[in-house]
Amino acid sequence: MRGVFVTGTGTEVGKTVLAAAIARSVAATGARVAVFKPAVSGLDQDGEPDHALLRRAAGSTQSDDEVAPYRFGPPVSPHLAAELAGDPIDPEHVVASAHAAADRADFLVCEGVGGLLVPLTLGYLVRDFARELGLPVVIAAAPGLGTINHTLLTIEAARAVGLEAKLVVLTPWPDDPSAVERSNRNAIEQLGEVPTAVLQRLDLGATDSWPTLLPVG
Ligand SMILES: Nc1ncnc2c1ncn2[C@@H]1O[C@H](COP(=O)(O)OP(=O)(O)OP(=O)(O)O)[C@@H](O)[C@H]1O
Ligand SMILES: [Mg+2]
Secondary structure, eight states: OOEEEEEESSTTSSHHHHHHHHHHHHHHTTOOEEEEOSEEOOTTSSSOOHHHHHHHHHTOOOOHHHHOSEEOSSSSOHHHHHHHHTOOOOHHHHHHHHHHHHHTSSEEEEEOSSSTTOEEETTEEHHHHHHHHTOOEEEEEOSSTTHHHHHHHHHHHHHTTTOOEEEEEEEEEOSSOOHHHHHHHHHHHHHHTOOEEEEEOOOTTOGGGOOOOOOOO
């Protein structure tokens, strides 16, 4: 399977935007890109859901079920959303769905849920799923205060189970970064022994205006 697993230092940190930018960039090379997210919650809230933004960016014709086999209304952890819906997440179904998506494409962009240690069930973490796919991990992180610790913890959590921390992307990167933000980037590169990139604030409606971001050769 060719692709990347996009995780983040936590929730609402820019995973979907980053995964969408990667999906669009890979699709622009002529590759068929599939997108995947094991579970989406928060559909009760306004705005374009993650699976829809990912699909739009990739130019994919996948169905909702093919992109995200579990979708829930309440904006809570997937294991709780599933419990509230009486529809527990079946890890085997998640993995089989991800493979089915990848089988019909040249490249899979998979977004996690929250951070690596978020449970899909109380016995199966997002990290367990990432490990089964075995894709290199790209980490979305905030540029500002607090990000060094969160990012290094995430890198450790990935490497602890043999996952490759491929790239950290600081998002949204300001047009005029402060000394703190530039220092954070350096510190993450040195302490995490990982390459970093930055992603400017994107106009999510205008995919044509997005920069190219190709984390794999
Ligand atoms: N580079 C960026 N350009 C535009 N908006 C951004 C960027 N990075 C982060 N954001 C904004 O930050 C918020 C969170 O981004 P996003 O939805 O990608 O996070 P997430 O980590 O996928 O969240 P979740 O845990 O809910 O899946 C959004 O409002 C998004 O618009
Ligand atoms: Mg998201």
